[in-house]
Amino acid sequence: MEKDPALRLRVFDLNCWAIRYLSKRRQERIRLIGDRLCQEGFDLVLLQEIWSERDYSDLKAKLGGCCPFSHYFRSGVIGSGLCIFSKFPILDTLLYQYSLNGYPYMLQHGDWFCGKSVGLVVVRIAEITFNIYVTHLHAEYSREKDAYLPHRVVQAWELAQFIRHTAKAADVVLLGGDLNMHPGDVGIRLLRGWTGLQDAFTEAKHFEGCEDGCTLIPNNCFTVKSELQPFPLGIRIDYILYKAVSSFTVKCEELRTTTGTVPGMDIPYSDHEAVMAMLCIQRRGQTAGVTIGTAMPALVEVLSEARTEVCMGLLAARRQRYSSGRMAVLAVLLLLLQAVGVLGVLGGLAAGKPFPALSFSLLAFLALAILLLAAGLHLFHSIEVKMLQGTEEQMEMAMRGLQEQPLHRH
Amino acid sequence: MEKDPALRLRVFDLNCWAIRYLSKRRQERIRLIGDRLCQEGFDLVLLQEIWSERDYSDLKAKLGGCCPFSHYFRSGVIGSGLCIFSKFPILDTLLYQYSLNGYPYMLQHGDWFCGKSVGLVVVRIAEITFNIYVTHLHAEYSREKDAYLPHRVVQAWELAQFIRHTAKAADVVLLGGDLNMHPGDVGIRLLRGWTGLQDAFTEAKHFEGCEDGCTLIPNNCFTVKSELQPFPLGIRIDYILYKAVSSFTVKCEELRTTTGTVPGMDIPYSDHEAVMAMLCIQRRGQTAGVTIGTAMPALVEVLSEARTEVCMGLLAARRQRYSSGRMAVLAVLLLLLQAVGVLGVLGGLAAGKPFPALSFSLLAFLALAILLLAAGLHLFHSIEVKMLQGTEEQMEMAMRGLQEQPLHRH
Numbered sequence: 063m064e065k066d067p068a069l070r071l072r073v074f075d076l077n078c079w080a081i082r083y084l085s086k087r088r089q090e091r092i093r094l095i096g097d098r099l100c101q102e103g104f105d106l107v108l109l110q111e112i113w114s115e116r117d118y119s120d121l122k123a124k125l126g127g128c129c130p131f132s133h134y135f136r137s138g139v140i141g142s143g144l145c146i147f148s149k150f151p152i153l154d155t156l157l158y159q160y161s162l163n164g165y166p167y168m169l170q171h172g173d174w175f176c177g178k179s180v181g182l183v184v185v186r187i188a189e190i191t192f193n194i195y196v197t198h199l200h201a202e203y204s205r206e207k208d209a210y211l212p213h214r215v216v217q218a219w220e221l222a223q224f225i226r227h228t229a230k231a232a233d234v235v236l237l238g239g240d241l242n243m244h245p246g247d248v249g250i251r252l253l254r255g256w257t258g259l260q261d262a263f264t265e266a267k268h269f270e271g272c273e274d275g276c277t278l279i280p281n282n283c284f285t286v287k288s289e290l291q292p293f294p295l296g297i298r299i300d301y302i303l304y305k306a307v308s309s310f311t312v313k314c315e316e317l318r319t320t321t322g323t324v325p326g327m328d329i330p331y332s333d334h335e336a337v338m339a340m341l342c343i344q345r346r347g348q349t350a351g352v353t354i355g356t357a358m359p360a361l362v363e364v365l366s367e368a369r370t371e372v373c374m375g376l377l378a379a380r381r382q383r384y385s386s387g388r389m390a391v392l393a394v395l396l397l398l399l400q401a402v403g404v405l406g407v408l409g410g411l412a413a414g415k416p417f418p419a420l421s422f423s424l425l426a427f428l429a430l431a432i433l434l435l436a437a438g439l440h441l442f443h444s445i446e447v448k449m450l451q452g453t454e455e456q457m458e459m460a461m462r463g464l465q466e467q468p469l470h471r472h
Numbered sequence: 473m474e475k476d477p478a479l480r481l482r483v484f485d486l487n488c489w490a491i492r493y494l495s496k497r498r499q500e501r502i503r504l505i506g507d508r509l510c511q512e513g514f515d516l517v518l519l520q521e522i523w524s525e526r527d528y529s530d531l532k533a534k535l536g537g538c539c540p541f542s543h544y545f546r547s548g549v550i551g552s553g554l555c556i557f558s559k560f561p562i563l564d565t566l567l568y569q570y571s572l573n574g575y576p577y578m579l580q581h582g583d584w585f586c587g588k589s590v591g592l593v594v595v596r597i598a599e600i601t602f603n604i605y606v607t608h609l610h611a612e613y614s615r616e617k618d619a620y621l622p623h624r625v626v627q628a629w630e631l632a633q634f635i636r637h638t639a640k641a642a643d644v645v646l647l648g649g650d651l652n653m654h655p656g657d658v659g660i661r662l663l664r665g666w667t668g669l670q671d672a673f674t675e676a677k678h679f680e681g682c683e684d685g686c687t688l689i690p691n692n693c694f695t696v697k698s699e700l701q702p703f704p705l706g707i708r709i710d711y712i713l714y715k716a717v718s719s720f721t722v723k724c725e726e727l728r729t730t731t732g733t734v735p736g737m738d739i740p741y742s743d744h745e746a747v748m749a750m751l752c753i754q755r756r757g758q759t760a761g762v763t764i765g766t767a768m769p770a771l772v773e774v775l776s777e778a779r780t781e782v783c784m785g786l787l788a789a790r791r792q793r794y795s796s797g798r799m800a801v802l803a804v805l806l807l808l809l810q811a812v813g814v815l816g817v818l819g820g821l822a823a824g825k826p827f828p829a830l831s832f833s834l835l836a837f838l839a840l841a842i843l844l845l846a847a848g849l850h851l852f853h854s855i856e857v858k859m860l861q862g863t864e865e866q867m868e869m870a871m872r873g874l875q876e877q878p879l880h881r882h
Contacts, residue, residue: 136862137571139855153873155866156637161547161569177855182637227566227592231640420830427837441549445587452546456565459543463563 069188069343070315074104075238075302076336077198079284082114086284087329092117094324095331096124099147103128104338106185107147108196108238111332113140113176121147135196137177144181144196144239154184158224161449162213164200166442173200173210180221180239182228190310190343193232197221197239199249205292212375214242215368216453218249222256223456233310234343235259237303240334245298252368255361256460259303262314262339271319274298277335281322284333302339309346316340362464369457376450379443386439393433400426479598479753480725484514485648485712486746487608489694492524496694497739502527504734505741506534509557513538514748516595517557518606518648521742523550523586531557545606547587554591554606554649564594568634571859572623574610576852583610583620590631590649592638600720600753603642607631607649609659615702622785624652625778626863628659632666633866643720644753645669647713650744655708662778665771666870669713672724672749681729684708687745691732694743712749719756726750772874779867786860789853796849803843810836 079085080092099107099121107129112118118134125132129147135157136142142157158180164173180197199217200210208214218241229235237259243249245261253259263275272279276296280287290296306312319335400422489495490502509517509531517539522528528544535542539557545567546552552567568590574583590607609627610620618624628651639645647669653659655671663669673685682689686706690697700706716722729745810832 136858136865139851139858141858152869154637155869156633157571157862158568159571161567223566227564227638228640230638420833423830424833427833445549448546448549448551452567455546459562459565 069190071106071187071341071343072102072104073106073108073236073238073302073339073341074099074102074336075108075196075300075338076332077110077240077300077334078112078117079332079334080112080114080117088117091329091331092120094327094329096121098324098331099125100128102338104147105149105187106194106236108194109145109147110196110198110240111143112145113143115141118145121145133181133183135179135181137179139175139177142177142179142181143198144179146181146183146194146196148183148185148194150185150187152183152185156182156228158182158220160199160217160220161452162216162446164210164213167439178217180224182224184232190233190345191231192234192236193225193229195221195225195235195237195239197237197241199240199242202242209378212371212378212450215249215252215371215375216449218243218253219256219368219453219457222253225257225259232307234306234312235304236341238301238337240300242299248364248367248371250301251364254303255364257305259305260312262302262304262317262337262341263298266314266317266339268316269318270316272296272321272335275317275319275337277319277337278333279322279335282330282333282335283323284330300334300337302337304341306343311344311346313342313344314339315342358464362461365457365461365464369454369461372450372454372457376447376454379446379450383440383443383447386436386443390433390436390440393429393436396429397426397433400429479600481516481597481751481753482512482514483516483518483646483648483712483749483751484509484512484746485518485606485710485748486742487520487650487710487744488527489521489742489744490523490527491521498527501739501741502530504737504739506531508734508741509535510538512748513559514557515539515559515597516604516646518604519555519557520606520608520650521553522555523553525551528555531555543591543593545589545591547589549585549587552587552589552591553608554589556591556593556604556606558593558595558604560595560597562593562595566592566638568592568630570609570627570630571862572626572856574620574623577849588627590634592634594642600643600755601641602644602646603635603639605631605635605645605647605649607647607651609650609652612652619788622781622788622860625659625662625781625785626859628653628663629666629778629863629867632663635667635669642717644716644722645714646751648711648747650710652709658774658777658781660711661774664713665774667715669715670722672712672714672727672747672751673708676724676727676749678726679728680726682706682731682745685727685729685747687729687747688743689732689745692740692743692745693733694740710744710747712747714751716753721754721756723752723754724749725752768874772871775867775871775874779864779871782860782864782867786857786864789856789860793850793853793857796846796853800843800846800850803839803846806839807836807843810839 078095080088115134122132125147129149131150131152132145132147133152133155135144137157137159160178163178166174178198178200180195183194185192185194200214202208202210225235225237241250269275273295275298277298277300278285278290279296280290304312318338320331321335322330324331488505490498525544532542535557539559541558541560541562543556543562543565545554547567547569570588573588576584588608588610590605593604595602595604610624612618612620635645651660679685683705685708687708687710688695688700689706690700714722728748730741732740734741
């Protein structure tokens with residue numbers, strides 16, 4: 063049986079760190095990114111942290127020649143930051159917003175406001191249907207005391223579930239993005255094991271770029287050196303992952319990363335390095351059996367590990383729900399006490415003594431402010447508990463399913 | 473070619489109106505619902521508004537014999553209210569939360585807090601893969617001045633998109649739920665046209681129940697009579713919809729609704745009537761052509777109508793975003809003015825005159841409260857604008873796609 067000619071696809075992925083007013087030399091860098099993309103002519107460009115629609119429009123105008131099709135995913139207060147440029151027509155899109163994404167009161171870690179999501183576009187190239195996903199998971203602010211780990215594990219699970227459920231008619235699945243996880247982290251193992259996605263870096267025949275494929279390196283003048291101290295080479299948290307259904311094969315022929323400063327300039331494109339892959343897609347002569355991402359016992363182990371993290375998060379969320387509820391009750395008691403005091407004064411119990419109206423009203427306002435705050439927190443942590451519980455249950459169902467019917471998962 | 477024997481499936485759908493502390497005679501009704509389900513032995517039971525996990529557990533315990541498999545979908549502050557009971561093992565689940573769902577400050581219309589969603593479970597019966605969806609869309613509080621229409625249209629669109637993207641490997645698709653739309657409403661036409669789903673009521677060979685298949689009827693003692701005044705027979709807003717891929721056919725052999733009061737009791741099961749369908753699923757001898765839900769020009773027309781509703785919503789959301797922003801600015805100005813006043817007093821400008829500390833601090837607190845409120849509203853309406861814009865763009869893309877390649881939509 064004769065093989066079809068191979069399809070070669072060049073994919074670009076970058077977290078652009080383009081936060082208005084906050085990111086350094088943003089407009090200049092967006093221009094540089096646009097120039098590089100025009101020059102190299104990629105087939106698919108997956109970008110994260112393009113927070114301003116103006117930046118997206120600028121890129122769109124610049125890439126009109128080489129990537130005439132594009133989609134900007136809108137969500138959250140300031141958007142999802144996700145966009146895709148493509149050489150081929152985009153047939154359909156869908157956005158899935160993760161149910162958990164940090165805490166609104168952690169203003170210094172703005173993740174909650176970003177509406178972290180996964181975006182999907184469907185593209186057909188040479189009669190092959192591609193489901194292309196772009197995403198950005200919750201940042202890791204401290205590796206030792208990572209308060210967001212349960213949220214990130216929930217996101218990795220939802221990402222895997224979303225891909226599994228939406229990619230059933232796709233011939234090739236591609237995922238690019240800043241996953242904020244190291245290659246061995248439980249979330250990555252969960253995502254890869256549960257979807258069967260392969261890592262372009264480990265599969266690449268030829269690699270060129272930062273050592274170990276790192277995408278957050280100390281050499282980049284925008285990275286925070288203290289955060290990277292335990293990792294002298296840097297860390298790899300940006301990925302291009304892929305898989306094909308059984309009648310196709312995908313191979314990564316070449317993977318490259320940028321290496322800090324843009325040639326001939328004094329700044330890099332972003333605080334992350336770009337990941338660039340050359341993929342080779344081929345129709346198989348004969349249909350092979352179902353590919354299994356991770357051996358079954360290993361997958362059950364990963365699921366159980368992930369579930370433990372979710373359970374830890376559940377404990378913490380329940381504690382926070384309880385203490386915010388208690389604070390709200392205390393505020394109500396304080397208000398009641400004050401009401402009794404006012405009634406006492408009106409009833410003439412403290413006749414003669416001057417009534418301290420100012421401090422009284424200040425105290426009442428304080429109690430009211432605490433009540434509102436505590437009620438808001440209680441509401442928020444109640445949602446968190448619900449979501450963590452739901453994920454835990456789903457993971458349990460998945461484990462049960464694996465143990466009962468090991469071949470039904472793809 | 474010999475046909476496989478037909479598979480007969482009995483489906484039950486009901487909005488249970490089981491809100492703790494609010495719904496009348498809730499526990500009694502849940503017991504009655506459980507009794508009926510046990511007695512009739514349905515294959516699939518799709519319930520909405522089961523807000524309390526306790527009610528779910530009670531039903532689960534009662535249905536253990538006839539529907540041993542079940543799933544409760546968790547989301548939002550008080551859950552999604554959605555659950556599914558099944559005679560057959562549930563292989564997988566996924567929940568998609570709609571991006572827009574009313575306003576948090578409309579406390580009297582609690583929809584926002586419910587985290588309205590669509591839940592999916594995957595079930596295999598007799599080697600046929602079923603994707604079963606259950607959902608509940610935003611309520612319609614006034615048909616004349618329906619402020620939530622754009623949100624409901626966005627939900628109908630997201631529901632249709634979610635089904636299209638996740639059902640690609642399913643043989644049969646089933647959707648049950650309270651869609652809060654009349655059969656001719658734009659949202660229903662959009663959902664049915666865009667997914668190809670068929671309405672069990674209009675397709676049923678045999679019907680028994682309320683006239684016109686109404687599910688909210690004046691005869692039910694829990695319905696608000698004034699709301700139903702323009703519709704003497706009631707309205708039909710609860711649906712069972714279905715479709716099959718080309719190698720299967722689904723027919724609705726019988727459709728029934730409850731008709732108010734439970735036989736032998738003085739109350740109905742809920743304020744809604746239950747919808748009960750007997751579906752007949754058959755493998756086709758030969759594969760037929762692609763089924764088209766709605767003729768192409770009609771679908772483009774529905775899409776354009778829906779887009780107009782979304783655009784109207786966008787205008788309103790932009791107005792509200794603007795006025796909340798203006799209110800926040802005014803509050804900031806008031807605070808600044810007060811700061812100038814305090815500085816003046818401290819600088820001795822008003823020496824001799826008594827400083828009105830109480831009214832001053834009250835005013836400051838008021839300004840602060842307005843600022844917080846207005847900022848919150850501004851944030852919220854910014855998200856709303858983003859989401860409406862995103863949906864409008866997606867609809868536009870869909871219309872363009874339809875006009876260019878009319879056969880790519882299923």
